[in-house]
Amino acid sequence: METNRELIRFLTDHAGQLAEDVVERVSGLLGDVTDEELKQARLMYAQLWKALADTLRTGELRVPEALMRWSRSNAAIQTKNSGSIAAVADRYPPSRDAIADLLLEISEQLGVSLKEYAHLSKLVNRFLDLSLQEKYYAYERLSKLYQSDAEDELAELSAPVVPVYDGIVIIPFIGRITDDRAYAIMNKVLPKVAEMNVTCTIADFSGLAAVDDHIMHLLQQVEGALELMGIHVISTGIRPHLAQSIVNSGQALAGRSYYGNVKLALESIIK
CATH class of the missing domain: 1.10.490.70 (Histidine kinase N-terminal domain)
Incomplete structure (x- = not known):
């Protein structure tokens, strides 16, 4: 003791x-x-x-x-x-x-x-x-x-919001869009667009690393959300593999207008 x-x-x-x-x-x-x-x-x-x-x-x-x-x-x-x-x-x-x-x-x-x-x-x-x-x-x-x-x-880098004119922004989708990034885009990027009083969005897909049916569905959700916000969506940069995915899915992107690149889309808007 x-x-x-x-x-x-x-x-x-x-x-x-x-x-x-x-x-x-x-x-x-x-x-x-x-x-x-x-x-x-x-x-x-x-x-x-x-x-x-x-x-x-x-x-x-x-x-x-x-x-x-x-x-x-x-x-x-x-x-x-x-x-x-x-x-x-x-x-x-x-x-x-x-x-x-x-x-x-x-x-x-x-x-x-x-x-x-x-x-x-x-x-x-x-x-x-x-x-x-x-x-x-x-x-x-x-x-x-x-x-x-x-x-x-990464989500914000995968889909940055680029203002070009009053009420017009470009959202270039870059790299690989995963479920987590699509969710983050919906919760981070889209609210930012709503705060900017945007009337027209150019969704450019030329920078996507890969596209399959699942990614196609995620892109449709993002564009569909923009349309529901009352924003006119123009889709650009649809390369052959993305076009094939659209055809195979039987569903179009939310954008009502399609152009080969951003330059042509902008010319159609401001002409």
């Missing part, structure tokens, strides 16, 4: 130095690590040692919030930089080894039994497992958010 109290006091009083020892032992094994990352790691490990002491004192697992914040922060950095979660996960084995070595040194210094040492190691591994789990969950959540934001940006 006395050994336990002495261990708790030691972990609490020396949390900062123990954190410094972990970082010093691990930093040389991790490759490129910024000074800010090292600073945050020291703060996190100091809280980890204190949480270990609190857990021993109360008998209840006290997972430090600093550890969870650190885990989420690392996941956010990796996601923002398009990095791999494996790059962060690879840091855990050397951290476990460094902490295990320190626990062994502390146990020998304070006369901690093998059973107590095993219990300490189990608690530390539990902390680190929860940290790694939190990191994976945060990375997955943030990756989905970044992917969603990227899809919205």
